[in-house]
Amino acid sequence: MNLHEYQAKELLKRYNVPTQEGIAVDNADDAAKAYKEISVNTGSKFAVVKAQIHAGGRGKGTMIEVPEQHGVQVIKSAEDVEKVAKNILGNTLVTIQTGPAGKKVSKILVAQDMYYDGPSERKEFYISILLDRAKKQNVIMYSTEGGMDIEEVAHHTPEKIYKEWVEPNSPLLPFQARNIAFNLGLSGEAHKNMVKFVTNLYNAYVGLDCAMLEINPLFKSADDKVFAVDCKMNLDDNALMRHRDLADLRDKSEEDPTEVEAAESNLNYVKLDGNVGCMVNGAGLAMATMDMIKLAGGEPANFLDVGGTANAQTVEAGFRIIMKDPNVKAILINIFGGIVRCDRVAAGVIEAYKNMGTINIPIIVRLQGTNAEIAKELIENSGLKVQSAILLSEAAELVQKAVSA
Amino acid sequence: MAVLVNKGSKVIVQGFTGTEGSFHATQMIEYGTNVVGGVTPGKGGQTHLDRPVFNTVNDAVKNTGADVSIIFVPPAFAADSIMEAADAGIKVIICITEGIPVQDMVKAKAYTAGRDCRLIGPNCPGVITAGEAKVGIMPGFVFKPGRIGIVSKSGTLTYEAADQTVKAGMGISTAIGIGGDPIIGTTTKEAVEMLMNDPETDGIIMIGEIGGTMEAEAAKWLKDNMRKPVVGFIAGQTAPAGRRMGHAGAIIGGADDTAAAKMKIMEECGIHVVASPANIGKTMAEALKGAAVTA
Numbered sequence: 001m002n003l004h005e006y007q008a009k010e011l012l013k014r015y016n017v018p019t020q021e022g023i024a025v026d027n028a029d030d031a032a033k034a035y036k037e038i039s040v041n042t043g044s045k046f047a048v049v050k051a052q053i054h055a056g057g058r059g060k061g062t063m064i065e066v067p068e069q070h071g072v073q074v075i076k077s078a079e080d081v082e083k084v085a086k087n088i089l090g091n092t093l094v095t096i097q098t099g100p101a102g103k104k105v106s107k108i109l110v111a112q113d114m115y116y117d118g119p120s121e122r123k124e125f126y127i128s129i130l131l132d133r134a135k136k137q138n139v140i141m142y143s144t145e146g147g148m149d150i151e152e153v154a155h156h157t158p159e160k161i162y163k164e165w166v167e168p169n170s171p172l173l174p175f176q177a178r179n180i181a182f183n184l185g186l187s188g189e190a191h192k193n194m195v196k197f198v199t200n201l202y203n204a205y206v207g208l209d210c211a212m213l214e215i216n217p218l219f220k221s222a223d224d225k226v227f228a229v230d231c232k233m234n235l236d237d238n239a240l241m242r243h244r245d246l247a248d249l250r251d252k253s254e255e256d257p258t259e260v261e262a263a264e265s266n267l268n269y270v271k272l273d274g275n276v277g278c279m280v281n282g283a284g285l286a287m288a289t290m291d292m293i294k295l296a297g298g299e300p301a302n303f304l305d306v307g308g309t310a311n312a313q314t315v316e317a318g319f320r321i322i323m324k325d326p327n328v329k330a331i332l333i334n335i336f337g338g339i340v341r342c343d344r345v346a347a348g349v350i351e352a353y354k355n356m357g358t359i360n361i362p363i364i365v366r367l368q369g370t371n372a373e374i375a376k377e378l379i380e381n382s383g384l385k386v387q388s389a390i391l392l393s394e395a396a397e398l399v400q401k402a403v404s405a
Numbered sequence: 406m407a408v409l410v411n412k413g414s415k416v417i418v419q420g421f422t423g424t425e426g427s428f429h430a431t432q433m434i435e436y437g438t439n440v441v442g443g444v445t446p447g448k449g450g451q452t453h454l455d456r457p458v459f460n461t462v463n464d465a466v467k468n469t470g471a472d473v474s475i476i477f478v479p480p481a482f483a484a485d486s487i488m489e490a491a492d493a494g495i496k497v498i499i500c501i502t503e504g505i506p507v508q509d510m511v512k513a514k515a516y517t518a519g520r521d522c523r524l525i526g527p528n529c530p531g532v533i534t535a536g537e538a539k540v541g542i543m544p545g546f547v548f549k550p551g552r553i554g555i556v557s558k559s560g561t562l563t564y565e566a567a568d569q570t571v572k573a574g575m576g577i578s579t580a581i582g583i584g585g586d587p588i589i590g591t592t593t594k595e596a597v598e599m600l601m602n603d604p605e606t607d608g609i610i611m612i613g614e615i616g617g618t619m620e621a622e623a624a625k626w627l628k629d630n631m632r633k634p635v636v637g638f639i640a641g642q643t644a645p646a647g648r649r650m651g652h653a654g655a656i657i658g659g660a661d662d663t664a665a666a667k668m669k670i671m672e673e674c675g676i677h678v679v680a681s682p683a684n685i686g687k688t689m690a691e692a693l694k695g696a697a698v699t700a
Binding site for chain 1: 480481506507509511512514515516543544546557558559563564565568569585587614616617618640641642643649651652653654655680681682683
């Protein structure tokens with residue numbers, strides 16, 4: 001589950017990770033109030049407005065409705081903040097990560113300006129923590145090259161990316177925290193602050209059950225303090241059961257509405273751009289079915305795993321979700337009945353089909369497993385416009401016919 | 406004999422008295438698996454499915470001599486159950502549970518790595534040695550006994566592969582569902598290696614999916630150890646990058662994670678890679694014939 005920057009920063013504070021202070025608001029009046037509060041606290045007229053969406057590249061991104069407005073902007077007056085708030089809120093931000101359709105912005109973060117002058121040079125670094133699947137350990141990746149696209153850095157100057165692996169069942173060890181601060185070229189007060197920062201950041205990563213935690217830029221101010229200026233946090237969905245308060249932070253408006261609806265019916269659905277819908281039991285077989293559709297000359301319209309219980313309710317919910325997509329020209333149902341008997345699944349498919357009323361596109365049902373023959377007969381004698389198959393290769397042929405028709 | 410489990414395996418069920426545990430324990434017993442008891446903390450001393458229930462895995466091992474455990478414990482407690490089984494001296498720990506937090510598995514993996522045991526899963530259908538022992542949730546009837554081994558990250562796709570193998574005139578020695586999570590106990594390479602060394606297995610079907618590097622590692626090992634034909638399939642050739650496809654581990658993070666990249670390296674290492682999942686059984690039959698001719 002992805003979080004917004006403002007949500008992630010609040011969570012970091014629980015672990016004493018210093019962050020750029022800010023106030024999240026959803027209207028221009030509150031934005032002006034937030035600006036006043038922040039400028040009183042900081043004693044500076046400078047502040048920054050940041051659009052809150054689940055995508056990066058906001059600073060370079062622009063609003064569809066107000067093309068001269070970027071997703072992140074420095075401001076220096078209450079009038080500024082109101083104008084920028086009106087430009088952004090309710091409008092659509094397009095960045096390199098959103099795709100051309102962009103994302104609607106419903107909240108902005110009005111935040112303190114960190115780039116004030118002082119005795120030392122300001123610096124921007126990069127740090128992220130994630131799972132290294134191959135080593136089966138968490139890894140801290142960091143770089144002196146902050147504020148940039150880290151994939152570019154990794155590609156062009158891989159020597160500028162450092163890694164620190166953390167032993168399972170161990171916190172980040174003090175020498176590792178020092179390694180990080182030294183490799184980032186810090187000394188004195190800034191070094192001490194960085195050691196504290198990364199130690200607490202790792203505790204936050206583990207304590208919150210993050211799947212990924214990225215701070216870019218990780219900022220050293222002109223007075224040698226260390227702050228998270230931005231924060232991208234992705235939580236492990238499997239761990240939300242032990243963080244009920246975090247589950248409430250889900251912003252469903254950031255997700256595809258059909259995918260949200262599918263999740264409510266306990267279906268695992270991912271929308272794709274093709275013309276053949278599919279409904280399958282099991283994630284691996286579902287992916288394999290998508291691949292088979294492609295090889296048969298179609299393009300998969302979705303991934304949909306109905307799970308272990310392919311009954312009338314789940315199949316009907318699956319039908320409704322797939323058919324919301326006007327590009328779908330045919331639907332393939334592929335169920336390997338293991339412990340679930342195929343004749344029961346067939347009865348469920350027939351019931352769901354009847355509940356749907358008219359379906360104007362070809363439906364191909366492939367049921368294999370216990371009582372597959374009886375299931376095939378049930379489907380064929382149902383009088384419905386449904387084609388039936390037992391072998392996967394037969395199903396592929398039927399898909400081929402359907403897409404070439 | 407085959408690998409991991411057989412007629413002689415003494416199996417206990419962790420999460421024995423729960424709905425899932427009861428249902429699948431019944432199915433395993435019907436298949437002929439030697440289920441010697443189960444564990445549900447707080448229910449020790451009771452009898453369930455005509456078998457003793459113990460409070461701890463340690464008690465179960467002492468009283469029954471169990472050497473294999475299958476885990477149906479809910480996700481919040483499953484990693485702890487894995488570590489309990491490892492501590493009690495269970496040799497083969499098979500964890501079916503789906504949805505275990507990743508950080509829990511980081512700990513459990515490190516814990517089992519330091520002990521004399523093998524973890525299979527989590528988030529897997531289990532292991533079946535056809536005609537001998539089913540320690541999992543797969544439909545047993547699909548796996549007719551024979552001499553083809555299967556290694557797979559996916560449940561229903563394993564059944565599909567087994568079914569095609571049988572329909573093509575062969576049968577199954579042992580099928581190992583290794584699981585679809587980012588961190589799993591036994592890797593593709595380790596499972597393939599077991600089957601390669603098994604005298605009762607003549608060919609291996611290796612089914613992977615997008616995400617991670619396990620198939621590439623297995624392929625590189627196979628390049629120097631290919632003593633039997635291996636047929637490979639990677640699910641997710643049409644999956645978009647950055648989206649999780651059902652399984653927690655099935656996500657394309659970088660260029661090496663894609664189905665195309667994995668299929669390429671598998672082919673280069675001498676694996677018979679099939680593009681369509683409908684051709685797994687047929688290709689294995691042909692590969693076996695080819696192997697017989699060259700031998």
